Amino acid sequence: MSALRNSLAVTDIAHHLHPRTNWRQHEASGPVIVQRGEGAEIEDASGRRYIEGMAGLWCASLGFNHPRLAQAGARQLEKLGFYHTFAHHTPELTIDLAARIGELAPEGLHRVCFNTSGSEATETMVKFAWAYHAARGEPGRRKVISRDRGFHGSTIVAASMCGLPDMHREYGLPLPGFIHVRCPDPYRERAAGESEAAFAQRLANELEETILQEGPETVAAFIAEPIMGGGGVVIPPADYFPLVQAVLDRYGILMLDDEVICGFGRTGNWFGCETMGMRPDMMALAKSISSSYFPISATLISDRIYEVLADHHIGAVFGHGFTNSGHPVGAAIALETLDVYRDMDLLPLVREKGERLGAGLRARLNGHPFVGDIRGRGLIYAVEMAADPAARRGFGAAFNAGGRVNEAAKARGLVLRSMMGDILGICPPYVITDRQIDDLVDRLALAIDDVTPVLAAEAKP
Ligand SMILES: Cc1ncc(COP(=O)(O)O)c(C=O)c1O
Numbered sequence: 001m002s003a004l005r006n007s008l009a010v011t012d013i014a015h016h017l018h019p020r021t022n023w024r025q026h027e028a029s030g031p032v033i034v035q036r037g038e039g040a041e042i043e044d045a046s047g048r049r050y051i052e053g054m055a056g057l058w059c060a061s062l063g064f065n066h067p068r069l070a071q072a073g074a075r076q077l078e079k080l081g082f083y084h085t086f087a088h089h090t091p092e093l094t095i096d097l098a099a100r101i102g103e104l105a106p107e108g109l110h111r112v113c114f115n116t117s118g119s120e121a122t123e124t125m126v127k128f129a130w131a132y133h134a135a136r137g138e139p140g141r142r143k144v145i146s147r148d149r150g151f152h153g154s155t156i157v158a159a160s161m162c163g164l165p166d167m168h169r170e171y172g173l174p175l176p177g178f179i180h181v182r183c184p185d186p187y188r189e190r191a192a193g194e195s196e197a198a199f200a201q202r203l204a205n206e207l208e209e210t211i212l213q214e215g216p217e218t219v220a221a222f223i224a225e226p227i228m229g230g231g232g233v234v235i236p237p238a239d240y241f242p243l244v245q246a247v248l249d250r251y252g253i254l255m256l257d258d259e260v261i262c263g264f265g266r267t268g269n270w271f272g273c274e275t276m277g278m279r280p281d282m283m284a285l286a287k288s289i290s291s292s293y294f295p296i297s298a299t300l301i302s303d304r305i306y307e308v309l310a311d312h313h314i315g316a317v318f319g320h321g322f323t324n325s326g327h328p329v330g331a332a333i334a335l336e337t338l339d340v341y342r343d344m345d346l347l348p349l350v351r352e353k354g355e356r357l358g359a360g361l362r363a364r365l366n367g368h369p370f371v372g373d374i375r376g377r378g379l380i381y382a383v384e385m386a387a388d389p390a391a392r393r394g395f396g397a398a399f400n401a402g403g404r405v406n407e408a409a410k411a412r413g414l415v416l417r418s419m420m421g422d423i424l425g426i427c428p429p430y431v432i433t434d435r436q437i438d439d440l441v442d443r444l445a446l447a448i449d450d451v452t453p454v455l456a457a458e459a460k461p
Pocket of ligand 1: 258
């Protein structure tokens with residue numbers, strides 16, 4: 001058995017190129033082979049179980065082996081394993097799914113274009129924005145503004161919109177015309193003594209200055225996650241999006257809402273834009289749309305944009321789409337996912353579990369000498385480590401305090417995610433039990449205790 005495992009690891013090292021992995025390090029460490037899941041827990045090849053506090057990659061909202069999703073996929077595979085949505089065709093269930101998403105989405109966003117990944121969903125928003133402006137006689141509107149530390153995907157345009165250096169470095173990105181403004185992080189970016197409201201106003205002013213410098217007639221869109229995920233669970237100040245929205249409206253710039261993480265309940269409302277006061281012209285959805293049991297994503301556009309684009313394409317076709325856009329098996333699994341959310345009365349459940357998680361984290365970690373911030377909404381949280389919490393001084397990326405806590409947590413049977421050096425992300429499946437939430441908090445607090453001597457040595461002024 002262990003020879004088999006060893007040989008699997010050797011084969012993995014020899015043939016499998018892992019995303020977001022240091023390949024040389026992988027040659028030494030080998031893979032973590034995950035062999036099964038049960039609810040919010042996973043089991044590795046040696047039989048060790050972990051609470052999966054990140055729902056995989058912020059995505060497996062219904063845990064790792066939900067029977068209803070398995071059955072829905074199997075039923076559809078037996079009936080119609082593939083059909084496409086090009087040139088007026090469609091599987092039946094894809095229509096139902098479009099209608100269901102349109103019903104859930106905020107007012108005015110009723111038209112759904114299916115893709116297969118979050119990157120495709122965000123990148124499709126950019127194509128729609130370009131086409132929309134061109135159709136209205138403004139083809140010079142090409143630039144897209146995003147934020148430092150934002151994450152929007154790995155394809156070339158999506159990566160250009162990311163505000164994370166490791167998405168750009170090796171590739172000569174961002175592409176020209178992809179511009180970044182300050183991250184709305186009240187913990188790291190707010191000046192000493194500055195109120196959250198004043199910070200939000202400063203960010204809106206900076207955005208307006210950037211637009212004026214670039215030339216408003218060259219700017220197509222602004223893209224934002226309501227709550228930033230991969231950049232460290234950044235929750236902007238309450239006034240931020242309304243102020244940003246007013247700036248965008250002044251210059252005819254579209255608001256693109258990346259709901260790839262926040263969509264489908266994560267922040268305690270169906271969509272993060274409702275939690276954070278955004279008024280999107282388009283929306284990108286993925287991950288929890290199917291609990292990631294099938295790669296399916298969606299781009300929603302407003303009725304106003306639809307009307308412009310539909311007129312524009314009369315006599316020609318809409319030149320976009322993927323072989324697997326609107327795949328019937330993905331549609332079946334996504335529809336079942338939405339049914340499960342309905343049956344579990346998702347929103348109150350997320351809010352209650354989120355409150356338990358937040359209360360637990362605060363009870364155990366508030367006042368800890370090296371915990372700088374505990375923040376969250378719904379069931380997405382972050383704990384930020386700090387060398388000097390009172391001064392909001394972090395340990396810095398090189399020391400990687402978050403990574404150290406993360407390793408200690410893993411040794412205690414808990415999977416989290418470390419980001420930006422000091423930050424630990426927590427984004428558990430919605431099916432996590434109360435007992436597992438308490439265990440998660442407990443294991444994280446113990447993991448922090450495990451590394452506290454090392455943190456203390458580093459934190460000495
Ligand atoms: C906010 C956000 N947008 C887009 C993406 C890209 O999604 P995918 O990896 O499915 O292409 C991600 C992935 O984590 C994400 O977090």
